[in-house]
Amino acid sequence: MKMYPRIGSLSCDTIKDMLSATLALDPGSATTRLFTKTTNQQFDLPSVLTVPQGKQREEVVGTQTFSQVPVFPNSRVTDPRIAASFIRDVFHQATKQMTPFFPPQVLVSIGSTQTHVEQKALLSIIKSLTGGEVRGVADLFAAAVGLGVDTTASKTSVIVSLGQGTSSIGSIGSGALLSVQELECTGSSFIEALQKEIRSQYHLECVASEIEKILTRYGQQAQIAVQGKGPKGFAEYTIAMDMCEGVLSQAIQELVISIQRFLSGLPASSASCVLEEGLLLVGGVSQLEGLSSKLSKELCIPVSVAPDPMYAVMSGLKKILSYSIFEEIGSEQAGQMILGL
Numbered sequence: 001m002k003m004y005p006r007i008g009s010l011s012c013d014t015i016k017d018m019l020s021a022t023l024a025l026d027p028g029s030a031t032t033r034l035f036t037k038t039t040n041q042q043f044d045l046p047s048v049l050t051v052p053q054g055k056q057r058e059e060v061v062g063t064q065t066f067s068q069v070p071v072f073p074n075s076r077v078t079d080p081r082i083a084a085s086f087i088r089d090v091f092h093q094a095t096k097q098m099t100p101f102f103p104p105q106v107l108v109s110i111g112s113t114q115t116h117v118e119q120k121a122l123l124s125i126i127k128s129l130t131g132g133e134v135r136g137v138a139d140l141f142a143a144a145v146g147l148g149v150d151t152t153a154s155k156t157s158v159i160v161s162l163g164q165g166t167s168s169i170g171s172i173g174s175g176a177l178l179s180v181q182e183l184e185c186t187g188s189s190f191i192e193a194l195q196k197e198i199r200s201q202y203h204l205e206c207v208a209s210e211i212e213k214i215l216t217r218y219g220q221q222a223q224i225a226v227q228g229k230g231p232k233g234f235a236e237y238t239i240a241m242d243m244c245e246g247v248l249s250q251a252i253q254e255l256v257i258s259i260q261r262f263l264s265g266l267p268a269s270s271a272s273c274v275l276e277e278g279l280l281l282v283g284g285v286s287q288l289e290g291l292s293s294k295l296s297k298e299l300c301i302p303v304s305v306a307p308d309p310m311y312a313v314m315s316g317l318k319k320i321l322s323y324s325i326f327e328e329i330g331s332e333q334a335g336q337m338i339l340g341l
Contacts, residue, residue, distance in 0.1 A: 029165025
């Protein structure tokens, strides 16, 4: 990597960092988070793009009739034009009050279970929009850094990410993501299962946002009021929370089986670490009431939820930015997980 000479006590790289926008981007299927290191601001935005109906997708000017298109379904780029339009808008919002002299430098989290081609595709889109340096780090690795896990240690740590559109489990140690597996249990799968059960028991159609209310309050109250289209038309209906028990128990059991399958493939040395240290849960679904205790009981190992599970990845990206990775990749903590364009 090109290194610049030093001027006084500051290198030209450091001066460049001061005069450019340094950004951390965490694109999720439900929410995209962007952190601007230069101004110490963070933006949390829904991962949807408003697109006029009947127009070409690249025409993103609002009209009276419009639709919202998911940008990162299953945390992947399925339409580069939609992704590029969305990311362009996000970057503009974050940097509109800045006057950087150099193109932005961007560190982005990339799905640990994505193929190398998928990972490079996202980095290429960002590179084409900014013209600056772009680096990517696996989301599970970033989460581990954010949680304060010593990723350079020889012992193995296992992170389980339970997100809205995608979930995964990975083992981390010796500065690398050692193994990873995608999990079928996601927030969307929970929502779809509950929608089906409510439709069957109450003849009621509810949108995803109403089902999310049930999930966030599961285990906290006996009944909940939701809005939907049912026998009385579009109105408010009361749902018994114990209806969720069977649906969620089945989904959790499927999650247990998937985790057991992953753990059974670990080397003996890694497995012994997991028996002692247990699993760390991150992502929105990890906040489901009683989930960690049920997993711990079924798996017979400690399972704990991260202190701020929805922001673990972004917290890790912020820490990695502090290693000045755009000046040199010298930190063992950043390790082997940095991809660049």
